[in-house]
Amino acid sequence: xxxxxxxxxxxxxGITVVDIEQLTINNGETVGVIGNNGAGKTTLFRMxxxxxRPDAGEILSKGHNVADSDxxxxxxxxxxxxxxxxxxxxxxxxxxxxxxxxxxxxxEVMHFLRTYEEFFNGEILxxxxxxxxxxxxxxxxxxxxxxxxxxxxxxxxxxxxxxxDPTTQIRLKTHLKLLKSPGLTTLISSHDLNHVTDVCDxxxxxxxxxxxxxxxxxxxxxxxxxxxxxx
Amino acid sequence: xxxxxxxxQWTGFWRSRNKGATIAAQVIMGLFAVYLIGVCFLVGxxxxxxxDKFMPGKDIFLVFNGMILYYFSIDFIVxxxxxxxxxxxxxxxxxxxxxxRKLVNFLHVRSLISVINVFPLIIFFPFCFRNIAPEYGNFxxxxxxxxxFSLVMFNNYGALYFKRISAENIRVVLxxxxxxxxxxxxxxxxxxxxxxFSDRVFSFIAVHPGAGFLFPTLALAIFLLxxxxxKNNLYIEDLxxxxxxxxxxxxxxxxxxxxxxxxxxxxIKLILRNKxxxxxxTKGLILLFYGFLFYKQDLILTNQFGKMLFxxxxxxxxxxxxxxxxxxxxxxxxxxxxxxxxxxIRDFFRAKFILLGISASLLTxxxxxxxxxxxKILAVHLASCIYNIGVSTVIVxxxxxxxxKYIDISKGAKFNWExxxxxxxxxxLPVLLSPFIIYLPLSLIGPYWGLxxxxxxxxxxxxxxxxxxxxxxxxxxxRKHKIAEGFRERS
Numbered sequence: 001x002x003x004x005x006x007x008x009x010x011x012x013x014g015i016t017v018v019d020i021e022q023l024t025i026n027n028g029e030t031v032g033v034i035g036n037n038g039a040g041k042t043t044l045f046r047m048x049x050x051x052x053r054p055d056a057g058e059i060l061s062k063g064h065n066v067a068d069s070d071x072x073x074x075x076x077x078x079x080x081x082x083x084x085x086x087x088x089x090x091x092x093x094x095x096x097x098x099x100x101x102x103x104x105x106x107x108e109v110m111h112f113l114r115t116y117e118e119f120f121n122g123e124i125l126x127x128x129x130x131x132x133x134x135x136x137x138x139x140x141x142x143x144x145x146x147x148x149x150x151x152x153x154x155x156x157x158x159x160x161x162x163x164x165d166p167t168t169q170i171r172l173k174t175h176l177k178l179l180k181s182p183g184l185t186t187l188i189s190s191h192d193l194n195h196v197t198d199v200c201d202x203x204x205x206x207x208x209x210x211x212x213x214x215x216x217x218x219x220x221x222x223x224x225x226x227x228x229x230x231x
Numbered sequence: 232x233x234x235x236x237x238x239x240q241w242t243g244f245w246r247s248r249n250k251g252a253t254i255a256a257q258v259i260m261g262l263f264a265v266y267l268i269g270v271c272f273l274v275g276x277x278x279x280x281x282x283d284k285f286m287p288g289k290d291i292f293l294v295f296n297g298m299i300l301y302y303f304s305i306d307f308i309v310x311x312x313x314x315x316x317x318x319x320x321x322x323x324x325x326x327x328x329x330x331x332r333k334l335v336n337f338l339h340v341r342s343l344i345s346v347i348n349v350f351p352l353i354i355f356f357p358f359c360f361r362n363i364a365p366e367y368g369n370f371x372x373x374x375x376x377x378x379x380f381s382l383v384m385f386n387n388y389g390a391l392y393f394k395r396i397s398a399e400n401i402r403v404v405l406x407x408x409x410x411x412x413x414x415x416x417x418x419x420x421x422x423x424x425x426x427x428f429s430d431r432v433f434s435f436i437a438v439h440p441g442a443g444f445l446f447p448t449l450a451l452a453i454f455l456l457x458x459x460x461x462k463n464n465l466y467i468e469d470l471x472x473x474x475x476x477x478x479x480x481x482x483x484x485x486x487x488x489x490x491x492x493x494x495x496x497x498x499i500k501l502i503l504r505n506k507x508x509x510x511x512x513t514k515g516l517i518l519l520f521y522g523f524l525f526y527k528q529d530l531i532l533t534n535q536f537g538k539m540l541f542x543x544x545x546x547x548x549x550x551x552x553x554x555x556x557x558x559x560x561x562x563x564x565x566x567x568x569x570x571x572x573x574x575x576i577r578d579f580f581r582a583k584f585i586l587l588g589i590s591a592s593l594l595t596x597x598x599x600x601x602x603x604x605x606x607k608i609l610a611v612h613l614a615s616c617i618y619n620i621g622v623s624t625v626i627v628x629x630x631x632x633x634x635x636k637y638i639d640i641s642k643g644a645k646f647n648w649e650x651x652x653x654x655x656x657x658x659x660l661p662v663l664l665s666p667f668i669i670y671l672p673l674s675l676i677g678p679y680w681g682l683x684x685x686x687x688x689x690x691x692x693x694x695x696x697x698x699x700x701x702x703x704x705x706x707x708x709x710r711k712h713k714i715a716e717g718f719r720e721r722s
């Protein structure tokens with residue numbers, strides 16, 4: 001068990017946006033977090049990354065409260081939104097910076113990036129542009145790749161498929177499946193039911209901050225979810 | 232449609248997140264404008280007497296005629312500095328079912344709403360009515376009014392046009408500066424005088440009023456030029472800056488500071504590659520001439536370092552103060568990423584110390600030209616520099632942990648009140664006043680003792696830096712969620 005959430009609550013302007021009694025994520029799971037807008041997915045991820053403080057309850061990562069120590073940063077990589085990018089850097093500079101935080105040298109970073117050439121589709125490296133001048137989809141690619149480069153044990157991605165072109169979506173999906181291992185736990189939020197049921201072994205469905213469904217995927221999952229969302 | 236656009240701008244202003252500071256600033260600016268308008272009225276109505284008083288014996292018409300083009304030349308330069316392009320605000324309307332014509336017209340009209348367009352009318356019109364009309368007749372007076380009004384229009388659209396083309400292509404700025412320097416030089420050498428030229432033009436109009444139609448023609452020409460430029464360039468990509476190839480850079484000298492050095496290098500890139508921090512830091516270079524106002528020969532001779540302390544602390548520490556006051560707002564856009572990544576907060580603060588230390592040292596080196604006045608100034612600067620690095624940095628960084636305001640670093644710095652809050656205003660007080668508290672009692676023994684005291688405080692601050700870093704990290708951790716939340720709220 002890598003993540004344990006107890007009695008977690010977050011309230012904004014009198015409205016409870018996250019309210020989780022108990023939730024555990026096991027090592028090696030690939031978990032899809034789904035729910036309509038306002039279900040509390042991003043808020044949950046932000047609390048998991050200690051970016052916002054819960055109003056009650058706690059999130060334990062490997063047994064330590066994320067709000068109390070920085071331990072989790074050593075094995076957690078994440079990409080939530082453009083707020084995670086440093087937009088006045090070139091992608092190369094950004095990757096090298098992120099690499100340096102994990103004691104990766106320039107050559108090591110470049111070596112890693114070479115394996116992502118297909119994913120980049122020739123649109124990221126050596127373009128002579130700062131990150132802020134890229135399209136949203138390409139910014140996403142930079143953020144996701146930077147997260148993967150950290151070789152994390154816990155990977156947190158907020159809507160990684162959004163803004164990506166179809167080819168890249170499929171490549172990302174294949175890659176995420178390929179990365180699955182007992183040593184990597186992945187949390188993915190997405191609005192794309194197809195992708196999420198394809199990639200994830202477990203689906204957690206949120207509605208207004210609460211866990212409505214929590215189950216392991218099988219061949220009927222997609223239909224079930226479609227039924228739920230078309231209500 | 233006009234009223235809708237204006238209403239949107241109005242609501243946009245009132246609902247901006249930074250309302251408090253913006254309104255306070257606008258009120259101050261408004262009062263200032265009212266004051267200036269009052270002064271203009273007064274000047275306008277007693278212009279005749281003023282000319283008589285300051286230039287006795289001179290023909291008042293000659294002086295008045297000479298003033299007009301002179302005024303508008305300066306007016307044009309001032310406009311280039313302060314007149315804002317009302318362009319970007321229209322982006323959300325471009326794709327809607329609104330004819331381009333209307334958007335362009337809105338921009339034209341919007342640019343007219345500015346006090347700077349009112350001043351010349353108030354200054355010059357009363358004189359025309361009171362003096363020109365009785366002397367040269369109503370037709371001539373009417374032509375004067377028309378000419379002055381046309382000059383206002385000419386300057387308004389001319390300045391905007393120049394700003395627009397220079398925003399697109401920076402190369403036009405250089406010939407403009409050369410031309411300006413040339414005219415100023417000729418004026419200085421008394422080869423060509425704007426005033427004499429202006430007098431000749433308007434004396435001619437006084438006698439042959441019909442010639443005055445030249446001005447509205449010119450104004451119309453520049454208006455149409457501006458108009459066609461806008462119509463042809465009303466595309467989002469044209470409203471933003473041009474493209475050039477960006478390359479990756481590295482600052483090897485910072486590598487020896489380890490992780491903190493990496494973060495400091497990052498912030499140097501932030502400053503160099505973004506408009507607002509870049510402008511803020513460049514402003515610091517202009518402030519280096521501040522000392523000339525203060526360093527008077529008698530102060531230096533009588534060792535009155537107390538009176539030299541303020542400019543010294545301010546000049547050697549102006550980046551610490553002016554750049555530091557918005558910390559960590561500069562990094563607001565990527566702050567979430569900084570927190571979620573494995574960035575040690577201790578290194579984060581060490582990077583700030585490195586950066587501020589380098590800037591203070593550089594500024595002190597640059598201000599060494601004051602050494603030509605006296606070596607004593609160098610001593611004051613050195614003491615101030617050490618104090619800034621040792622003590623001011625800690626004060627500034629402490630206040631930074633209480634600053635929750637996001638700033639958009641891609642916007643210009645001029646008249647930009649975003650990110651200003653009570654804490655950013657307050658912080659300059661302790662930085663600028665604390666050296667006096669140390670200096671004054673010690674200076675009773677001797678002025679050099681005062682300087683020594685300041686230096687010792689600075690050195691003590693540097694020696695105990697790791698304690699202060701720990702203190703700042705604790706303060707930061709107490710409020711980091713609040714800072715991150717504030718930075719996520721963008722206007």
